[in-house]
Amino acid sequence: MTDLAGRVRTLTARVRWGRPTGADVTAGMVTGLFSIPEGMAYASIAGFNPVAGLYAGVVPPILGSLAAPTVLMVTTLTSAIALTGQSVIADAGLDPHAGGTVAALTVLVGAVMLLMGALRLGVVLSFVSNAVMTGFSTGIALQIITGVLGDATGYKPPGHNKLLQLWNWLTGIGHWQLAPTLVAVATIVVWALARTVRRLEPVALLVAMVLTGVAVAVLGTDVELVRGIARIPASLPSLSLPDWGAMPHLVGGAFSVALVALAQAAGVAPSMPNPDGSRSSVNGDFAAQGLANLGGGLFQALPAGGSLSRTGVAAGAGARTRWAGVISGVFLALVVLVAGGLAERIPMPVIGGLILVVGGELIWGKRADIALVWRTSRLSTAAMVVTFAATTQLPLQQAIVIGAVLSLLLYCVQAARQSELVALERDPEGRWATTGAPPPAVLPPGRVTVLTYEGTNLFAELPRLETQLPRVDGARRAVLVLVMRTAPDVPSSAMLKLVRRYAAGLHAQGGRLVLAGVQPPLAALLERTGIATQLGDGAVIPAQPALLAPLDRAVDEALAWIAAGGR
Template sequence: MSSLTLSKYIPIVETIREYKKEYVSKDLIAALTVAVVAIPQCMAYALIAGVNPVYGLYTGIVSTILGSIFGSSNQLVTGPTNAICLLVAGSMRNYMGLENAYQLLFLMTFLVGFFQIIFGVIRLGKVINFVSHTVIVGFTAGAGVLIALGQLNTILSISIKNSANMSTMEKLYYVITHLSQTNLYALGLGLMTIAIILICKRINKNLPGALIGITVPIIFIIFFALEKKGVKLTGAIPSSLPPFKMVQFSLGSMQNMFSGAFAIAVIGLVEAISIAKSIASTSRQKIDANQEFIGQGIANIGGSFFQCFPASGSFTRSAINYHNGAISRFSGILSGVAVALVLVFFAPYAKYIPSPCLAGVLILTGYNLIDQKEIRKVVKVGKLKSDSIAMWVTCIATILLPNLDYAIYTGIALSIALYLKDTNKVPVKILIPTQGKESQIIEQEITTVKEKVDILIIQLEGNLYFGSASDLEEKLDGLVDKSKVFILRMKYVSAIDLTSLNALKVFVRMVREAGGILIISGVKSDLSSMLENSNLVSDIDVENIFMSENEIFASSNNALARARAVLNCETSAIAKKSAACAILDSESTFKGLNTSSF
C-alpha cells in the first residue's frame, strides 16, 4: 500500500509527515485545556447514560484518541456527548437492571461503530443531509429539557427506587410528589456549582467553570462532613487505564440493541459532521464526510472493547480545542492521554465529588442545549412552515415518547414527508409574446388564459419527478384548447423522470387531437436521450424540438421562428395576418424580457 493510500485511510500518517516543531506547544496547550473540561463532562455525561462515571472517563480516553487518529477533522474531539448519552439511557432503560446490562451496553457501542463504518465504506456521506437541521434543533432542545429534568432528583437528593427503569416524566412526577424529602445540603451544593459556573463564564469564558464548580464544594464536604448529612458522593473510581474486555455477541442481544444502535449511529454522525464542517468553515480544512464516518465508527468499535459507551463529536470540547490554538489531530490525542493520566494518578480523589454538583453541571448543560436563537430563527420564518413543524414535533416527541430513537425516526420521516409535500408542485409559468418598445418581442406572464391565442409559451422549471407528475398533468390539461401553437420551454428543467415524461406525452397527444402544434425548446443534452427513449420525439417530430444552445435566447428564437412557419406568417396576406404573426414579423431577435400582468 502506497503512503498516499495509507494517509487517505489513516489520516494521521499525513499529519506525522507534515508535522512541524512549532505545532507542539499549540497542540499541547489546546489538549490540556480540553482535558480540564472533558474530565467533569465525561463523568457527568456518564450519569445521563445511567452508568458509573468511570465509563465516561474510559470513553473520554479511548474514543477520543481513536477518533482523532482516523477521523477527517484536525480539531474534532470525539467522546461522550449529552445527546448521545440521553439516547443510550433511553435504549438501555429496560436492561440496566439485568446482570448482563453492561455487556449489552458495550455490544451497542460495537453496533454503533459497525453501522458508521458501513455508512462510510458505501459512501453515504451526502445522505446525512436528509436529516433536517431543524430536526436536530428540535431533538437537542427536547434532550436539553430531559437532561435538566432528569437531574432534579439528584440535585435534591431524593432517592428513587428502580429509577433506571423509569422515564424522565415518571421521575419528575415522583420528585414533585416527594419534595418534602429534599436534602437542603445537597441542593445548596448543587446551586453552588451552578453559581460558580455562571460566575466563571461571566469573568472569562476560558475559565474551566465546570471543573472549579465541582472542586470547590469538595472543601465543604470534607470540613463539614456533609456525607454524613445525606449528601451523596460519586464514590470510588478505579485508578487504572481502560481494561480490555471482549464484547459478548449473541443474535438475541444484537436484535435488542439494533434499533437504538442505528438511531445513535445516525445522530452521532450528524453531530460529528456538523461540528467538523462548522470548524472547517473557519479553519478552511476540507472535510471528507465518508472518512469521518469511518473514523467515528473505528472510535466506537475500538471503544467497545475497552468498556466505552457510544461516542460522537463534542461541540463544546471541539470548539475549545480549536479556539485554544489546536493545529493538528495530535491535540485530540493528547487530550485523551491527559485524561488517562488524571485517571491513573488522581482517581482516588474523585470519590469526594458530590453527585448534586455533577447534577448542577448537567442542568446547566441541558439549559444550554436549548438553542433559543436558532429556535426563534425557525419560528420567524413561519410557524406553520415545514421546518417549524418538524422542529416542534421532534422536540415534543423527544420529551414524551418512551424511546428516543423513535423520536429521531419520527422527526426524520416527518421532515422528508413535508419536503415531498412542498416539492409536489411544479413551477409553471404561462407566457405570451407581445410587442415591446422598439419593435422588440417581449414576454408577458399571465395567470390564466381566458380566450384562445395563437402562441402560448409554457415554461417548466425545477425537478420533474413522480411526486409532482400529477400536478404537472393537471396544469397542462387546463391549457390544451387555449392556443394554436404551444412552445414548451424546458431550459430550466433540471431533471425529469418517466412518470413526468408520460404526463408530457399525454399533453402532446391531447394538443394534437385538438388540432394544435407543440414545439419544445431549450432541451438540454442530458434530457435529449430520455425524450428519444420515451418516444416523445416521434410524437412531436424532430423539427419541433430545439436543443439548448450556448447563445443566449437562441433556442427561444428558433422556437418562435418555427411557430411563425406553423402559423403561415410568410404566405398570409398582410391584411389577414394575425396579431401573433404581426408580432413575430416585427423583430427577428427575441429579447426575452419578462413583465408581469399581476
C-alpha cells in the first residue's frame, strides 16, 4: 500500500503549475458558467439529482486541473459518465438520489482510476491505433453536438443512435421551435462577430453568452432557462460520506464508469496539446482524475472524467494553463454561493448554440487526422469508420471494447505484414549487406545461405515467414544460417515449432540449420526444449557485442562442415 501511494505521489508531482494569465481567468469563468446547465442537464437526464451534476463542476475540476499532466483538461461530469453511472446504480437496485450512494460510487471510481494510474495501465492506450482514436474522438464530438440539439432548437430528434438523431433533426426542420432557434442562431452570430475583433477573440464565448443572455431577459423571450432543470441552492456542497454498505454492490460497476471516463479523457490530450510544450502522461491523467473523484465524492459530486466539451470551451475561451480549470471550479462555487438566482436565468438555447460551436470546432480540428488516416490504408480507414459508427450508435462502454479489438487486429495485421526474411551476402571487402533480392526459393546444395529475421515474433506472422523460407528438397550439404538477433528473448511457441519442423526437414535432405546471434534467454530455451540438441553441436551461436561476429563464426563453421562432407 505504501508503494502504491508513492507511485500516486510520483505521478501527480511531475506537473508544472505555472502562473495564471488573464485569459485563464476569462476561460475559467466561461467554463464555470457552462458547467451550470451542462452538469445539471446530464445529471437530470440520467435520473440523478441535478444539483449533484452541478457540484461535479466544483471540486473535481479544481483537483483534476492541479494534478493533470494534460494542462487544459477539465475534469467534470459528462453525459456518458452520467448514463453509465445510472446503469450501474440501477443494476445494483440502489436509489440514485441517495447522497451516500452517489458518494460511494464516485469514491470507488476515483479509487479505480488511482489504481490504474499507479499500476501504469495507461500503457494499454498506447496500443490503441491512431485510426481508432480518431474515429472515437470524432464520434464523441458528434455526441456533444447531438446532446444539445434539443436545447438549441426546442426539438429533440428521435432515434436510437446519434447519426439517426442528427439526420432526423436536419430533416425535421419543421419541428424546430422559432424562439429557441432564433436565440441559438443569434448566439452563434454574436460569437462569430466577436471573433472578428482581435481583442474579443479570446473571450468570444463569454461575450456571446452574456450579450445574448441579457437580450433574452430584456426582450422577455420565452425559452427554457436553467431553472427549468432545477433550482440552484445558495450554498456550497457540504461533506457527504459514502454509504459503505452500498460499496460491495458498486465495485464492479465502478470499473465500468472509470473505463468510460478514462477512455473519453484519452481523447483530450491529442485534441488539446499542452500550450507550454510539456508532455502529457496517460498514467498521470489517470491519477489526476482519481484524485478529482475521491475529493468530489466527499462533496456531493457525481463521478467525473476528462471532458472533451468542457475542455473545448476552456480552450476556445483562450485558456493557456491548468489554472483555467481551477478557476472554473472556484468561479462556479462563487456563482452558486452569491448569484445562484442569476445563474438560473441562463437561457438553455444560448448554451446549446455555443456547444454546437464547440462541437463543430472539435470535428473541424480532426479533419487533418481524418485525411491522414484516409490516405494511409484501407484497413486503417475501415477501423476509423467502424469505431466512429460504434461510438455514435452503441453504448460507450461497448464502443470502447470494439475499438480495443480493432486496435489489436490492426496491430496483428501490420506486424504480420512487416515481418520478413532478408537475404545477406558478403561484399568483396568482407562486409555483410542485404542483397535486395528475396530469399531463394530452394536452398542451393553445397552452399551457405544467410537470412536475417526481421519481425516481432507475433504468431500471426508465422504463415508469412514460412512461405519465405527456402524449400529444402534436394538441399544436400546445404546450410541455412538464420540470424536471430532481433528475435525476442522468449519467442512464441509457434516460432519454436516452426524452427523444429524446418530443421527436421532440412536434416532429412542432408542439410543443416544454424541459428546465429541468439540471445542468452532464447539459447537457454532452445536447450530446455531439446531444439538445440536437434540442431546439433555448434548450431546455436550466441549473440556477441560485435553485431555481426556471430554471423561470421556461423558462416565459417558452415563452410567447414560442407568441406568435411556434411559430417
